[in-house]
Amino acid sequence: MSRLHGLASPARFLRLADRVQPWTGWGAALLIGAGLVVGLGFSPADYQQGETVRIMYIHVPAAWMALFCYATMALGAAAGLIWRHPLAHVIAHSAAPIGACFTIVCLATGMLWGKPIWGRWWVWDARLTSVLILLFLYLGYIALANAFDNTARGDRSSAILALVGAVNLPVIKFSVDWWNTLHQPASVTRIGAPAIHDSMLAPLLLMAAGFLCLFLTLLFVRVRAGLLARRLRALRHARAHAPAVGGMDTGTGLS
Amino acid sequence: MNAFAAALGRELRLAIREPGEAATAVMFFVLAAILFPFGVGPEANLLARIAAGVLWVAALLAAMLSLERPFLGDYEDGNFEVLALSPLALSLVVAAKMLAHWLTTCIPLVAASPLLALLLDLGGGGYLALVAAMALGTPTVSLIGGVGAALTLGARRGGVLLSILVLPLLVPVLIFGAAAVDAAIAGLPVRQHLMVLAAMALAASALCPWASAAAVRQALE
């Protein structure tokens, strides 16, 4: 029975994923589609920023998702370390590249937005800079997770790193904010102003919900692929070792 | 406490028997810092403006160089297995390594920094602040670096990976370390910057040995 320990729960997860995935997939398509239509077609242009404000409908949800993915990753890592459950590690590993992509989307849209507003592709704005460091935390995590021949080593090392990073993120955020106020006049317009009109809030929330559904869909796909990759490894190991055990057996075992 | 002293003594002895690591780090620090004038030109004003940041960045990079060996050496020759099974808690074993790294690598870097600052013509008030900020900031570097070194034990490309993992986490130290020097040159109070650096070192010394020990323990499985 214990031999099935590593598989029982993933199988249940995959059954659940199979049932939920169509909903999240179609949900993502519809919500993002609706968000784009409303955001690009029906929401008003900003009186200061003009049409460029529409970049916000992708930029801001992407930034939220970048943080949400890191939280998912850190929670998966913590669960994997505490309960030693491979599924939690697979979830953490699967969330990381998705989060890195949302981070890149956030940075790219931030740069596209910055060119007309600031006149430069990159300004060392506090939020963008924090997100840039977040990207490197993601890349470090992914590099460490793949740096070991032994899957379990990669799982646990990267999990500890994810937690160390999670503890450090607020410190980094605070430091970068402080550094930014120190070095830059506060006249720079911040992206995603806090006071936002309802007509802009609707497409923003539609897009955020759509991105969340997209994340879940991609997560299910990646977790399934990750579990299959592990299963494949286990089968190959079993194939490599099965004849050896039979051939070298002293005759007492495996009866 | 005796066991911790024994562990620290062993680390120091090993570092002294093989002084190349610390010497390499200091040489790298000096070289990296004196490359900047070649890159940006010799104008005194410009160099004075960037000196604090250049020295901090160079010191962070140099400190990464000597982090790997105290951990990887004990991992590869089996000493960590026995250390993990000794009556001394593993978090104290790694704490001894971090402290030894600070004493043998970071203190020489701190000592070399005013000389380099002289070459870069750091403003008058900056020297004391530079030494104080480096002395208070580098413990965090050794502590967080020790976590990275433990995480990359046995990894492919461990040394480079270590830097990639650790350097983003050290951005706060860099920000406050360089800001302390800038504040001193501008005639502003330095105390709060130094206190933030000290606070970070204290928080890191509470958390990092524990995280590093967890990383070593899982590496031994």
Added chain:
Amino acid sequence: MNRARSDPAIAFSGRALDCMRGDRWVFSGLEFALGAGDVLVLSGPNGSGKSSLLRIMAGLLAPVSGAVQWHGADIADDRDAHAARLHYVGHLDAVKLALTVAENLRFWAALRGERDGIDRALDEFGLAPLADLPARFLSAGQRRRLAPAPPPPPARPPRFRPAGQRRRLALARIAASAAPLWLLDEPTVALDGEGVAAVHAAIRAHCAGGGCCVVSTNTALDLAGAAALDVGRYAAGPAVRP
């Protein structure tokens, strides 16, 4: 095997141990029990999990399921206490080459608050004349990781240059301070006849004093009254049934 948990004669025992390395099952349902003064010899083909079992016994490796107990208490409950009561010698010699032979020993003894056993341990393993020599000058013996060749037979005549001096130093480490449980992973590998005899003598003395010892080996050991455990008997099948 008698496995009453409350049996006071049983000092060290393991129950229903399952072990997995990487993605591979190594053994499952493994049981063992030792009383005070007992020696348990682990045997089995390469890869059957002798080393993994010793690491589980030491608490370095957590079994997937099952428990190891010392006088009825689970070792996972108090790892530090378990570490304090055992000596472990693994595949690697755990010798610092930059330190002298005596410094190596003194450090390990100092960790356990021991000062007096060092000279005796040096004598026991024939290292006394080399005490002030940096360990990098000691002969390494064969490299185990690269070529796990069979170790020399016990009754070999002394060689011109004694083999496995670093291995002797690793073993002198455990003789230098007292611990009731010894876990030795192929301790005689790379040793010449004299060294093997010293290991046997040390194990016999340890057990005569009421200690427990678990030894893994590929060769016959000269230890009268030792119990044997064939780890290969507990080999687990393929991890995944298609």
